Amino acid sequence: MTWVTGAQDSGFGVQHLPYGVFRIDGGEPRIGVRIGNLVLDLAGAEAADLVLAGGALCQPTLNAFLALGRPQWTAVRQRITELLTDPAHRTAVEPLLVPLDEVRMELPFEVADYVDFYSSEQHATNVGEIFRPGQPPLPPNWKHLPIGYHGRAGTVVVSGTPVIRPQGQRPSREGPVFGPSARLDVEAEVGFVVGVPSPLGRRVAAADFAHHVFGVVLLNDWSARDIQAWEYQPLGPFLGKSFATSVAAWVTPLDALRHAFVPAPEQDPPVADYLRDEPHLGLDLRLTVYWNGEPVSEPPFAGMYWTPAQQLAHLTVNGAALRTGDLYASGTVSGPRRDQVGSFLELTWGGAEPVTVAGAERTFLADGDTVTITATAPGPDGSVIALSAVTGTVLPAR
Structure with a gap:
């Protein structure tokens, strides 16, 4: 004590x-x-x-x-x-x-590279149903590899940094228009901070996760859904994501989370050999998303389909090197219930089903809104670990 x-x-x-x-x-x-x-x-x-x-x-x-x-x-x-x-x-x-x-x-560390994954089956399914109704929600590769994209390290900011509403091209019935995003969203995620680097050309095994990864931060991958919708085919997210990614100010060491590792969901079909992690473990992190101080969702990280160790193995399987300060994120954390989703896209079902926040109906973020993400994890002897919160307030476009 x-x-x-x-x-x-x-x-x-x-x-x-x-x-x-x-x-x-x-x-x-x-x-x-x-x-x-x-x-x-x-x-x-x-x-x-x-x-x-x-x-x-x-x-x-x-x-x-x-x-x-x-x-x-x-x-x-x-x-x-x-x-x-x-x-x-x-x-x-x-x-x-x-x-x-x-x-x-x-910002606690200088970010070398930033990679974001798409590892919640519930989130990927919800997004597929919202954007591609009547079609299979998951792409055919989704259960064979952790899908991800390479983000922008230079716009990773520490918790509390204001988020300026991005501008860009957005779709409309008359064709693309330029202006501030009207569908600004959040993504409640967990980030993993790399300490020990690896040489170019040598892949990192899933079993070596704890050798390379120092710790964990809560992360908000702010997303302009309208900009993203117009740009993402065929190469994926770009300006709809790269304007800001917020991370917590305090990095929780993996050593503090030894009691939080739990069996991860069963994977079917069986994964490729390089993705096999034994034991197959996720983390029992229980997130809460606050919209202007009001809790609106409680995403459970333990249900993530792809584990942090598998994500690390995948991002290096082609021989890509790790650098000290690399940051990779889990992707949006969403559970099976509507009050467990990690984005307002899902919470309001693409804006079609508004939610009530502070007595007003809301869909996406307005200027002046503040979003805070917290999380807890089990510690030793019944104690509770409170991960450092990540928060940000939206400012008008410039």
């Missing part, structure tokens, strides 16, 4: 210890770890020889630390746990704790 007051049952106790990057009063960015509603300044801790990471914790982003690999990640986590639980360290550590409301959070 930690000696930090109020941390134990906060979802951010010593069972969690997520990493982030913060500033104080406009100062230089510093790496920290969250404990309760405080930030432990790891740059200060390493400078004081309380934690040893070869100087990686004194850098302005997490990338150098991510590159160290799992043995070092585990050793540092164990040392931080010791510092925050043994009262003998309290005198040395307490001056390094900063109240969360006194810091400004930054």
Whole structure:
């Protein structure tokens, strides 16, 4: 149990210890770890020889630390746990704790590449039924490989960054028109942060998932559905997605989620050899989507058809290299019920079935709307891990 007051049952106790990057009063960015509603300044801790990471914790982003690999990640986590639980360290550590409301959070790592998958069978089925009524909802390849697309790393932003409504070409009865998106949407997803790179030409096995992946962030893949509908054939998403992708400010280490791994859904037909992951495990993450502060959906991540390990194996099977700071996302998380979907496209069935939010009927996002995604996971001894929320507010087009 930690000696930090109020941390134990906060979802951010010593069972969690997520990493982030913060500033104080406009100062230089510093790496920290969250404990309760405080930030432990790891740059200060390493400078004081309380934690040893070869100087990686004194850098302005997490990338150098991510590159160290799992043995070092585990050793540092164990040392931080010791510092925050043994009262003998309290005198040395307490001056390094900063109240969360006194810091400004930054993007925690420099994003090298960004890939987004399409791995929820329920989401893919819903989208197919909305866009292609009367036809098979799933494309013929869907159960044979994790479908994905390569996104834009440069527009990944930290939680709290405003999202400017994108402009682009949209379809109309008279032909394409140009202007602000009228069908701005969200996609509630889970992102995976790569630490250890791999060389070009060598594929990564599903069994090596935990060797390469450091941790998890909640992610919102903002989507302009009307721009997307006009552009996506034949090459897939482009400007309808690349204007902004929001990620949480704190990265939850895989070590904090050891009790959250659960059997993933059975896959039929059998998958290709390189996609076999034994054990076949997903994560019991329970998401909640808030629209202007009102909960509208609770997507269950445990039901995702393709696992994070399979996604990693697929994105490297052609020999593509991993780089430290690569981010790949699960795709929209949706369950079988309407109140478990991860997009407003599904929630309102393409805008045909409005929902009531704060007393008003709504379909897609209006300027001024705020969307927040939270999640919890089971921790050790009945504890609960609260993943850091990801939030964003829509601003008018420019």
